[in-house]
Amino acid sequence: MYSMSAPRERRLLWLLALTQFTIIMDFMVMMPLGPQIMHAFNISPAAFAAAVSAYSWCSGLSGLLAATYIDRFDRRKLLLVVYALFAVSNVACAFADSYPLLLAARAFAGLTGGVLGSIIMAIVGDVIPVARRGAATGTIMTAFSIAAIAGVPAGVMLGAHFSWSAPFVLLVVFSVIIWIAGSRIVPTLDQHLSKRPPPLAEVLPNLYKLFANARHLNAFALTFLVMVSHMLVIPFISPTLVANHGIAPAQLSWLYMAGGAATFFTSRAIGRLADRYGKHRVFRVAVVLSLLPVLFVTHLPEVSFLVMLLFFPIFMIVMSGRIVPMQALLTTVPQPAQRGAFLSANSALQALGTGFGAWFGGLMLSSGSGGQILGYGTVGWIAVAVALCAVLWVSRVTAAGDHPAARPPLGGESMGEA
Structure with missing residues (x-):
């Protein structure tokens, strides 16, 4: 475990949160830009879902491959190199002038974003003691709020006034600034290299052992279930609001801004809880509280924009509230020597769940004769069913050091996470 002063630790956490902000904005901004992208490239909801999924599939693949090498490098150097490639991927997105090129650019962005998420969580696991890791994870998760408050609304407004590609230009600018700050703030993080890394001939067998561990598999399954439940619904909120309820694309920025403002403080509060x-307990409560908002947004009646403006913060609080305790729990699952590889593999499963949810949700949607989107209610019920499966499954996720004999009954807390 690294020893850092409190101010230096805070600077590092906020730098990682800003790095995560650009990754999340890169992914999130595609969703409110859905109506404009669908119009610009003349594509269907299913094709748009494929563009969203391209990022996720490649993010999952790169995250899985990262599990074979992430613990072989100084985390600082790896973070800076991959983040530079992430900035290049956004340049490619900004200049894509056809649907195939957009797919390729999103795939490239996914290849870099998947590894970055793993590196960030590995650094948190290396630097922050387990007793404060929930609060630290909450700080990292404020990136979601910052993206919703500032990044996505700014992207939507730029897209409405200029072009759908303008937000990606903004992301390039942000990435360059954050990279420079990171090169000065992130210290050398190479204590995990004190043990000689295994030769490459052992990498794949070690990866197999990572997935053969029952405790790891239970954690991976939880991640997959939660992300499928998320992404069945979230990518299609903006296209449905525009196509079915007549909300102007420029107004979407206010929804994301209101939701992000609400979650900015709740992410850290949920981490402390x-x-x-x-x-385990906080995760279950957050999932149960999220079910009614999910059903409301997928069965949305004719309501005013003011009602949506009041509802959206509630929706975003409960949805982000499911992720914070889950991520904090997952950092306790692997042994320290396997943390980087485990989190890389988990990031891969998270991305695969994201891609599968968006892809499968898109398959269930269709366009009506008047351009409205059909089938969203069915998607909502499936998302609720998957979320309930996650509530039941989370009891199987235990921390490193827990023993079956000490494991609490269904519904109890694992002793090893404290």
Whole structure:
């Protein structure tokens, strides 16, 4: 475990949160830009879902491959190299002038984004003691709020006034600034290299052992279920609001801004609750609270924009509230020597769940004769069913050091996460 002063630790956490902000904005901004992208390239909801999924599939693949090498490098150097490639991927997105080129650019962005998420969480696991890891994860998760408050609304407004590609130009600017700051703030993080890394001939067998561990598999399954439940719904909110309820694309920025403002503080608060009351318990409560908002947004009646403006913060609070305790719980699952590889593999499963959810949700949607999107209600019910499966499954996810004999009954908290 690294020893850092409190101010230096805070600077590092906020730098990682800003790095995560650009990754999340890169992914999130595609969703409110859906109506404009569908119009610009003359594509269907299913084709748009494929563009969203291209990022996720490649992110999952790169994250899985990263599990074979992430623990072989100084985390600082790896972070800076991959983040530079991430900036290049956004240049490619900004200048894509056809649907195939957009797909290729999103795939490239996914290849870099998947590894970055793993590196960030590995650094948190290396630097922050487990007793404060929930709060630290909450700080990292404020990136979602910052993206919703500032990044996505700015992207939507730029897209409405200029072009759908303008937000990706903005991301390039942000990435360059954050990269420069990271080169000065992130310290050398190479203590995990004190043990000689295994030769490449052992990498694949070690990866197999990573997935053969029952405790790891239970954690991976939880990640996959939660992300499928998320992405069945979230990518299609903006296209449905525009096509079915007549909300102007420029107004979408206000929804994301209101939701992000609400979650900016709740992410850290939920992280502290997870540290205090147990990550399993807080996760279950957050999922149950999210079910009604999911059904409301997927069965949305004719409501005014003001109603949506009041509802959206509630929706975003409960949806992001499911992720914070889950991520904090997952950092306790692997042994320290396997943390980087485990989190890389978990990031891969997260991305695959994201891609599968968006892809499968898109398959269930169709366009009506008047351009409206059909089938969203069915998608909502499936998302709720998958989320309930995650509530039941989370009891199987235990921390490193837990023993079957000490494991609490279904519904209890694992002793090893405290």
